[in-house]
Amino acid sequence: xxxxxxxxxxxLAAVVFSVASLACRASAADILYVASQNASCVSEIELGSxxxxxRIATGREPVSLALSPDGxxxxxxxxxxxxxxxxxxxxxxxxxxxxxxxxxxxIAVDADGRHIFVDDWNRDVVSKINVASGAIITEGSVGRxxxxxxxxxxxxxxxxxxxxxxxxxxxDADTLAAVATIPVGKAxxxxxxxxxxxxxxxxxxxxxxxxVIDADSLQVVATASVGAVPxxxxxxxxxxxxxxSNQAAGSVSLIDARSLKILAVIKVxxxxxxxxxxxxxxxxxxxxxxxxxxxxxxVARETEIRQIKVxxxxxxLAIGPSIGE
Amino acid sequence: xxxxxxxxxxxxxxxxAHGPTPHKIDETVAIAATPEAIWALIGDFANxxxxxxxxxxSAAKSDEIQGKLRVLTLKSGGQVVDGLTExxxxxxxxxxxxxxxxxxVLPVSSYTATITVAPAAGGTASVxxxxxxxxxxxxxxxxxxLSDEAxxxxxxxxxxxxxxxxxxxxxxxx
Numbered sequence: 001x002x003x004x005x006x007x008x009x010x011x012l013a014a015v016v017f018s019v020a021s022l023a024c025r026a027s028a029a030d031i032l033y034v035a036s037q038n039a040s041c042v043s044e045i046e047l048g049s050x051x052x053x054x055r056i057a058t059g060r061e062p063v064s065l066a067l068s069p070d071g072x073x074x075x076x077x078x079x080x081x082x083x084x085x086x087x088x089x090x091x092x093x094x095x096x097x098x099x100x101x102x103x104x105x106x107i108a109v110d111a112d113g114r115h116i117f118v119d120d121w122n123r124d125v126v127s128k129i130n131v132a133s134g135a136i137i138t139e140g141s142v143g144r145x146x147x148x149x150x151x152x153x154x155x156x157x158x159x160x161x162x163x164x165x166x167x168x169x170x171x172d173a174d175t176l177a178a179v180a181t182i183p184v185g186k187a188x189x190x191x192x193x194x195x196x197x198x199x200x201x202x203x204x205x206x207x208x209x210x211x212v213i214d215a216d217s218l219q220v221v222a223t224a225s226v227g228a229v230p231x232x233x234x235x236x237x238x239x240x241x242x243x244x245s246n247q248a249a250g251s252v253s254l255i256d257a258r259s260l261k262i263l264a265v266i267k268v269x270x271x272x273x274x275x276x277x278x279x280x281x282x283x284x285x286x287x288x289x290x291x292x293x294x295x296x297x298x299v300a301r302e303t304e305i306r307q308i309k310v311x312x313x314x315x316x317l318a319i320g321p322s323i324g325e
Numbered sequence: 326x327x328x329x330x331x332x333x334x335x336x337x338x339x340x341x342a343h344g345p346t347p348h349k350i351d352e353t354v355a356i357a358a359t360p361e362a363i364w365a366l367i368g369d370f371a372n373x374x375x376x377x378x379x380x381x382x383s384a385a386k387s388d389e390i391q392g393k394l395r396v397l398t399l400k401s402g403g404q405v406v407d408g409l410t411e412x413x414x415x416x417x418x419x420x421x422x423x424x425x426x427x428x429x430v431l432p433v434s435s436y437t438a439t440i441t442v443a444p445a446a447g448g449t450a451s452v453x454x455x456x457x458x459x460x461x462x463x464x465x466x467x468x469x470x471l472s473d474e475a476x477x478x479x480x481x482x483x484x485x486x487x488x489x490x491x492x493x494x495x496x497x498x499x
Contacts, residue, residue, distance in 0.1 A: 037346060061346050079345035080465060103345060103465055121345060122464055186390065207390060208410075228410035229422060229437055247457075248410035248420040248437055271437075271457055290349060290455065313349070 029322040030279050031089070034287060034294060035062040035076050039311030042076060044092060045294065046322065047278065053310055056092050058085045064106050064149075064316050068113040071320040073131075075116055077104040084118065086131065089323045098134040100127070106149030106160065106191075110173070117173070119146035119160045126160055126171055140176030142169035148191035150200060152215050159200050159213075161188035168202055168211075170218060180218045184211040190232045190274075196239025197257055203230035203244055210244055212260065224260040226253045231273045232316075236281035241299065243284050245272035252286055252295075254302060264302035268295040274316035287314035345463060348473065350438075350480050353453045354488040358495035360442045360450040364417045366494060367440065367452075370409050371395045376494055377487040391424050403430030410437070417442035428461035431483075432475045435459050452491060454484050 034043040034053070040060050043053040062076040062085065074087040077100075084104055086096040102120040104127075109116050115137070119126045124146060125139045143162025146169070150159045156173040166186055170179040185204025193200050193215065200213040208230060212222040227246025234243045235257065242255040245268075252272060254264045269288025272295070277284045286295040292314065293307035356363055366376050371385035373395060382398040391408040398404050404425070411420035418441040428434055438456030445451050458480050461471030469475065 038349070063345065082465065105345065228420065248422065248439070270439075270455070289347070290351075290457065313347070 031071075031320050031322050032276075032285055032294070033065055033067070033074055033318045033320065034310050034314045035065050035274075035316045036292075036311030036314045037061045037063055038313030041311045042074065042087065043310040043314070045308060045310075047283075053308065054092055055311060056087055056094065058087070058094055059083050059097060065318040066107040066109045066116065067318045067320045068109050069111055070113060072323055073109075073113065074318065074320075075107055075109060077107050077118055079103040079105050079121055084116070084129070089320065096134075098129065098131075100129075100136075105147055108149050108151040108158070110151075111153060117149060117151065117158055119149050121145055121147070124162075126158060126169070126176060128173075128176055138176050140171045140178065142171070143167045143181070147189045148202075150191045150193040152193050152198075152200070153195070154198075155215070157215075159191055159193065161191040161202055163187050163189055163205070166204075168200070168213065182213060182218060182220060184213075184220065185209045185223065190230070192233050192235055194235035194239050194242075194257070196235070196237070199235075199239075199257075201233045201235060201242055203233040205229055205231060205247075210242070210255070210260075222260055224255065224262075226255075226262070227251055227265065232275040232287070234275045234277055234284070236277045236284075236299070237279065238281050241277070241281055243275045243277065243286075243297075245275050245286055247271050247273060247289075252284075252297070254299065266297060266302055266304060268297075268304055269293045269307060274314070276317040276319050278319060285317055285319070287317055289313055289315060345465075346473070347457045347459055348477060348480075350456045350458065350477075350484060351453070352455075352481070352484040352488055353451055354492050355445060355449065355451045356492045356495050357449050359448055360417055360444050363442045363450050363452060363491070363495050364414070366491060367442070368414060368417070368419075370412065370419055370421065373397055376491050378490045379483060379486055388424075394424060395421075399430060401430075403427060405431055411439070428471055432461035432471050432479050433458045434461050434463055434476075436480065452488060454488060456480065456484070 030047045032045040042056040045053045084098040088095045103122040104118040105121045106119045128137045143165030145164040146160040148161040158171045168182040185207035187206035188202045190203040198215040202211040210224045226244045228248035231247040232245035244253045269291030271290035273289045274287040284297040374380045374383040381400045384396045386394040393409040406425040407421045408424040420439040422437040436458035440454045460473045460476040
């Protein structure tokens with residue numbers, strides 16, 4: 001069984017293991033999902049189409065997003081009200097709302113699509129939840145104020161960015177038992193796993209740098225300086241590029257993953273936060289929290305192509321296949 | 326000023342330096358003075374007391390990790406420490422973030438902000454001061470004095486009072 005935090009990983013798995021579960025993909029178009037915290041909605045943008053984004057009304061103030069491996073279910077956390085919304089991607093509606101006894105923040109979906117993982121900003125735990133029953137199966141303690149959550153499907157490990165402990169906690173995805181605690185920079189917030197290079201990247205908000213962790217040895221292999229107040233990080237599907245949003249600079253840093261050299265600093269909207277690559281390394285997207293827009297980037301040309309208006313306060317992004325009703 | 330006290334029915338959780346829901350602030354003022362004259366007033370990051378009437382004293386400090394800091398002594402009492410994150414005098418803008426976490430002095434657990442002078446018609450200018458902030462207590466049941474409303478009021482008062490005074494200073498000198 002593999003642990004797949006998003007659709008991109010599932011695509012990679014499909015290539016490597018010939019998983020048949022993606023046969024349900026209705027078309028080649030990708031969908032970009034955007035959690036707009038202040039507008040309490042998730043925007044759904046059909047890429048390659050010039051149509052207006054669809055807005056999915058959710059509970060109050062959604063923050064983090066995760067898509068099931070088959071792209072059919074989207075999960076979002078609502079830290080202020082202790083809820084997790086389960087959105088049906090085909091109908092564009094919230095089909096269920098799971099209550100959670102705390103402040104759910106980061107989220108990832110297990111490979112079977114039957115379990116999700118969330119971390120709790122105030123209780124300092126990571127929880128494994130059965131989607132069908134909504135029950136918490138098990139929990140494990142992490143550092144203070146865990147924010148971003150990433151999963152390594154191969155070794156079945158979870159990584160949380162423990163913002164107030166300046167560390168990353170590593171937990172076993174089945175038992176949530178402690179595997180390791182890794183000191184990183186100051187105030188780690190966003191975290192992502194790159195299956196191609198088997199590395200974990202952590203953006204440290206207060207030390208303006210990126211910690212690079214070897215996902216096998218769990219050692220810090222490098223720390224790279226980025227721009228001011230880095231709040232989002234993503235790795236390209238082929239692993240070659242890293243994108244970091246610099247919130248105080250209104251820009252993103254495009255980084256070569258092997259040399260960790262900054263290839264370009266691209267101006268985007270105001271207070272950029274969540275970032276993601278498209279299903280190829282050619283495009284990338286940035287949630288501009290203050291501007292209420294999504295920047296569409298041409299990665300090869302290192303430039304912003306356009307901005308798309310979305311609901312107020314966009315924070316996080318997820319990319320998946322278009323699912324027909 | 327009337328403060329309406331609401332009986333807290335849940336004990337507040339510990340205040341963290343961050344939290345679930347950031348809020349926006351966006352204040353702009355039109356000033357009948359040249360951008361250069363306004364920048365001459367506000368361009369020194371460390372010297373906020375020069376133009377902000379709620380700040381009694383501001384002192385420059387530097388820190389190995391946080392870089393250039395300003396230590397603000399507020400007229401209402403207590404200190405707030407800001408760290409400079411971006412500075413571009415050619416574009417007449419700078420950005421900063423709160424470095425300390427004393428929510429008793431200012432009921433905002435963390436903020437980042439940017440102030441920019443933009444040229445306007447007829448040789449005048451506008452000054453835009455924007456920011457992102459979190460309430461003082463980022464638990465899910467904050468006490469009244471550390472709520473979203475308290476944070477919004479504190480930030481709005483601080484930005485508006487500063488910009489009003491900046492306008493007055495710049496226009497009288499102009």
